[in-house]
Amino acid sequence: MSTQNRRFRWMAAGIAALAAVSMAGCSAEKTEEAAGSSVSTESAGGWETADTQAPAAETTEGGEEENVLPENLEEGEEVLQRGEGSNVSFHGTLPDITPDWKEKELFLLVIPDADSSAAALECPVYDTKDAAGTEGAAWLDEGNSTDLTDPNTVIHGTLGEDSAFAGIQDYGDSSFFTSNPYLYLYGKDSISEFQVFAAYPKTHEEILTSVNGFDRDEFNQYINDIYSQRSMQAVRDEELEQQVLDTWSILTLQAEGTDGNDFIVQAVPTGVVQQ
Numbered sequence: 026m027s028t029q030n031r032r033f034r035w036m037a038a039g040i041a042a043l044a045a046v047s048m049a050g051c052s053a054e055k056t057e058e059a060a061g062s063s064v065s066t067e068s069a070g071g072w073e074t075a076d077t078q079a080p081a082a083e084t085t086e087g088g089e090e091e092n093v094l095p096e097n098l099e100e101g102e103e104v105l106q107r108g109e110g111s112n113v114s115f116h117g118t119l120p121d122i123t124p125d126w127k128e129k130e131l132f133l134l135v136i137p138d139a140d141s142s143a144a145a146l147e148c149p150v151y152d153t154k155d156a157a158g159t160e161g162a163a164w165l166d167e168g169n170s171t172d173l174t175d176p177n178t179v180i181h182g183t184l185g186e187d188s189a190f191a192g193i194q195d196y197g198d199s200s201f202f203t204s205n206p207y208l209y210l211y212g213k214d215s216i217s218e219f220q221v222f223a224a225y226p227k228t229h230e231e232i233l234t235s236v237n238g239f240d241r242d243e244f245n246q247y248i249n250d251i252y253s254q255r256s257m258q259a260v261r262d263e264e265l266e267q268q269v270l271d272t273w274s275i276l277t278l279q280a281e282g283t284d285g286n287d288f289i290v291q292a293v294p295t296g297v298v299q300q
Contacts, residue, residue, distance in 0.1 A: 030266055031112040032070070035173070040214055042172070047093055055232045059293070063245060063285050074116070078129055087253070089249045094142055095207060096115050106124070110221050111188075111247060112297065112298050112299060113185055113295075113296045113297050113298075114216045115207075115296035115298070116207065116218065116220065116295050116296060117137070117206070117207035117218060117220075117295075118137070119209060119216065119218070119298075120135050120137050120298065122135060122147065122211065124211050126213065127149065129151050129153070129156040130149045130150065130151055130152075131150050131151060131152050131165055131171055131212070132149075132150040132210050132211060132212055133147055133148070133161065133167075133206065133210070134147070134148045134149075134150055134180065134208065134209075134210055134211075135147050135148075135151070135209045135211065136205060136208045136209075137207065137208075137211075145270075148161075148162065148163055148182075148189055149162045149212075150162070150164065151163070151164045152164070152165060152171065153165075153167065154181065159187070161187050161188055161200050162182075162189055162193075162273050162299065163180050163181060163182040163187055163278075164178035164180070164182075165178070165181075166178075166180070166181060166232075166233055167200070168233040168234070169233070169299045170242050173210075173212070173217065174274075175238065175274075176238030176239055176244050176246075176273055176274055176275070177232065177233065177238040177274075177275050177276075178249075178274075178275070178276050178277065179232055179233060179277045179279055180276070180277070180278050180279070181279050181281060182278065182279070183280065183281050183282075184280050184281065184282045184288065185282075185283070187290060188279035189280075190278065190281075190288070193278065193280045193290055194226075194280070194288050195262065196221065196224035196288075197224055197225070197226070197258055197260055197288070198260075199260050202221065202224060202262075205221070206217065206220050206262075207221075207295070208218055208276075210276070213245075213300075214234040214299065214300055215244065215297055215298060215299050215300055216297070216298045216300065217294055217296070217297045218294070218295050218296035218297070219276050219292035219293060219294055220262075220265065220292055220293055220295045221262070221290060221291070221292045222261060222262045222265040222266070222268075222275075222291060222292060222293055223251050223252075223259070223260070223262070223290070223291045224249075224259070224260045224261075224271055224289065224290045224291070225254065225256055225259035225260065225261075225287070225288075225289055226256070226258050226259075226286055226287070226288050226289070227257060227287050227288075227289050228283060228286055228287070229282075229285050229286065229287050230241075232277060235269060241273065244273060245270055248266070248270055248275075251291070252266050265293060268293055269293045272293055272294065274293070274294055275280070275291055275292065275293055276291065276293075276294070277289060277290075277291050278290040278291070278292075278294045
C-alpha cells in the first residue's frame with residue numbers, strides 16, 4: 026500500500042448536499058420523523074479527535090502485520106476514521122429513512138429540513154452519468170473512488186425544474202444556509218454526515234482536473250480561494266475554514282446549468298456510522 030493511499034484510507038469519508046423541502050427534483054418524500062428540528066445552527070467544529078489507540082494492524086500475504094496508520098502526518102492532520110466498525114457521532118439528527126436500493130445506485134443523498142418536523146429530500150446518486158439517465162438523479166464524478174476517501178468527492182447534478190439539483194441555489198440565501206447546515210449520505214454499509222461550509226455560483230470547470238486535491242498545498246490553496254472570493258452571491262461559514270483545512274476531505278455538489286454556469290455547495294464531514 027503506498028504512503029499516499031495509506032494516508033487517505035484513514036481520512037474521513039464523505040459526500041453530500043442538495044436541497045431541502047422547498048427544492049424540487051429528486052423524488053422528495055415526506056417522512057414521519059424529521060431531521061432538522063433539533064439540529065444546532067452553530068458550527069460543529071468537526072470530527073471528534075481520534076483516541077490514541079492505533080487501529081488493528083493488517084496481515085499481509087506473507088503473514089506479517091502491517092501498520093496501517095498514516096505515515097508522516099503533516100501539522101494539522103488527524104486520524105479521523107478507524108476503518109470498518111468505527112463510528113463518529115453526528116452533530117445533527119439523522120433522518121429516519123431506509124433506502125430502497127436500485128441497480129447502480131451508490132448513495133442516497135438526504136437533506137433534512139431544519140424548519141419542519143416531517144419533511145426530507147431524498148436523491149439517489151449513481152455511479153455514472155449514463156446510469157443516472159433522465160430520472161432527475163445525481164452521479165459521482167468519474168475521477169472519484171466509490172469509497173469516499175478522496176480529498177474532494179464531487180457529485181454532479183443539473184439545475185432546472187425536476188432535475189437532481191433543482192432548488193439547490195437556496196443555499197445562496199444566508200437564512201437557508203444557516204438553518205439547513207447538515208446533509209447525509211447513505212451508503213450500503215455506512216451513513217456519513219456533512220456540514221455545509223460554502224455555497225456560490227461559478228463558471229463551469231472540471232474540478233478534479235483543475236485541482237489536485239492529493240497535493241496538500243494545492244488543496245489548501247483551493248480552500249483559501251473559496252474563502253477569499255469577493256462575490257456578493259457567495260455564502261460561507263467562516264468558523265469552519267480551519268476545520269476544512271485540517272480534515273483534508275470535502276464533499277462538493279456541482280449543480281450544472283445550461284448557460285455554462287454552475288452552483289456549488291460544499292461540505293465537510295462531521296460524522297459517520299458504520300452499518
